[in-house]
Amino acid sequence: METVWACPAQLNRSLDDDLIEYAVEAQDGNVGVVVRISQVPGFDHLVVDTGVWKFGRSVVVPAGTVTAVDDPARVVRVGCTREQIKEAPRFERDQDTGDLFYLRKLGTYYESLETAPE
Template sequence: MTMETVWAGPEHTDGALGEGVIGYDVEAPDGSVGTVIRLSPVPGFDHLVIDAGVWKFGRSVVVPAGMVTGVDDAARVIRVGCTKDQIKDAPRFERDQDTGDLFYLRQLGAYYEALSAGQG
């Protein structure tokens, strides 16, 4: 996976991960991650902001759209290809942080790019 593909989401029923997925549950291979609360406002950096709830101490987490492996509209579930621990270990996102912070997005992209290369 390259830095560009980290941010490229899968095709969805609308052609992309659109506003319709807000409120969907997010599932990692090892369990629930949380609920989508918003999407990226930054062109070229598609990502999900997820309310991770209790397992992340009330924090939100950010997962690049390229980590999405599937969307089940009937069940209102988005599946991601990284584990909960990998998401927890990603560069920390603060709930009030601007998701348009390019420095943060580049750090996050590098982290997930390394994961996909087997270095994470």
């Protein structure tokens, strides 16, 4: 990944509102549905409602984890597992997605996944 916060260049797109209500698929299954896209300068990310998967919890997924967008199927694919997303620093539903302390902590977590041994 170029950076955990930037949509990979090979996708030839940026995150924008046309991804709202797209399903999010991890390497091992469904994560939830995109409910918000935040483009805090330098911290592009998706807010995903996981529904009953994790007790109605929302999660933040950095743009750099996106591996593909299938517009006809309305699916965003990410390059991590459901468990890795569950283990990410917790996001509270009414939390401001522009909370830089939280975003830096989240970025550190996802960057550690890139360098972790397989």
